[in-house]
Amino acid sequence: MRIDLHTHSLASDGTETPADVVAAARAAGLDALALTDHDTTRGWAEATDAAVRLGVWLVPGIEISTRIDGISVHLLGYLIDPDALGLLNEIERARESRRGRAGRMVELLARDHPITVDDVRAQVADGATIGRPHIADALVANGVVPNRSAAFTHLLADDGPYHVPYYAPDPVEAVRLVREAGGVPVMAHPFAGRRGRVVDDEVIRRMASAGLAGLEADHRDHDEAERDHARRLATDLGLLVTGSSDYHGDGKPNRIGENLTAPEVLEQIEAQAAGPTRVVRG
Ligand code: AMP
Ligand code: ZN
Ligand code: FE
Numbered sequence: 001m002r003i004d005l006h007t008h009s010l011a012s013d014g015t016e017t018p019a020d021v022v023a024a025a026r027a028a029g030l031d032a033l034a035l036t037d038h039d040t041t042r043g044w045a046e047a048t049d050a051a052v053r054l055g056v057w058l059v060p061g062i063e064i065s066t067r068i069d070g071i072s073v074h075l076l077g078y079l080i081d082p083d084a085l086g087l088l089n090e091i092e093r094a095r096e097s098r099r100g101r102a103g104r105m106v107e108l109l110a111r112d113h114p115i116t117v118d119d120v121r122a123q124v125a126d127g128a129t130i131g132r133p134h135i136a137d138a139l140v141a142n143g144v145v146p147n148r149s150a151a152f153t154h155l156l157a158d159d160g161p162y163h164v165p166y167y168a169p170d171p172v173e174a175v176r177l178v179r180e181a182g183g184v185p186v187m188a189h190p191f192a193g194r195r196g197r198v199v200d201d202e203v204i205r206r207m208a209s210a211g212l213a214g215l216e217a218d219h220r221d222h223d224e225a226e227r228d229h230a231r232r233l234a235t236d237l238g239l240l241v242t243g244s245s246d247y248h249g250d251g252k253p254n255r256i257g258e259n260l261t262a263p264e265v266l267e268q269i270e271a272q273a274a275g276p277t278r279v280v281r282g
């Protein structure tokens, strides 16, 4: 089986509808995919319908934004109960904070570049989690930069002049909340140094003690040494190892299915799920 456990749709900062992401998975010859939009499960219903229609397995998931010591940590949560209040409160708080933060970043950017809040709003699908990629799309539409990646090299960079942080829970707490929601927490791209600062192994050790299930080792933002490090640490801590594309449609060069997860690992993820959400066997 060919399995990709990390993709994004228009429910967050991907450029395709959830149904089109499932169709892309199928066209790429995948048997299973996880839809893991940032801080939302809004894409699940449409993706489920498409998975059933197209005969693909769907693992309903989410990518939770967390932060510790100013370092951004992304936590994938598979098969969570989307109505579990503890987790829901945190992601709603993050989504609300993201809205204010986008406005503030646009204010700062507008001092030097042609961009308005309405320009950004025009790039965000109804109810989607707003993020820097939407600001990037507005900058592209206004001719400031040629594409999303160019927007991130300076204007939207973590340490750039216009960056504003948003509320994000502690990663150890987020692991606990994913388990409380019956889900299976896997740390996304743990050592992707090229994306920004990454946490020490000690933080991952504490996440493991709180119930972390796995590490995403095979990801395009990891070089060979970083993949090895992730695999070694996973062995050390008794964690699963996944590989995924982090597909964002046209928003990033990542191609769906470019990294894969072993079928036994998906089996273990499913076995650990303790809530009402199940893999959709389309
Ligand atoms: P935010 O959560 O709003 O701070 O935005 C972070 C998101 O921007 C990440 O989840 C990525 O999907 C996206 N991103 C980060 N770097 C880049 C890049 N170089 N090109 C395109 N998208 C990026
Ligand atoms: Zn994203
Ligand atoms: Fe991520």
Ligand code: FE
Pocket (backbone or CB within 6 Å): 006, 008, 063, 246
């Ligand atoms: Fe992602």
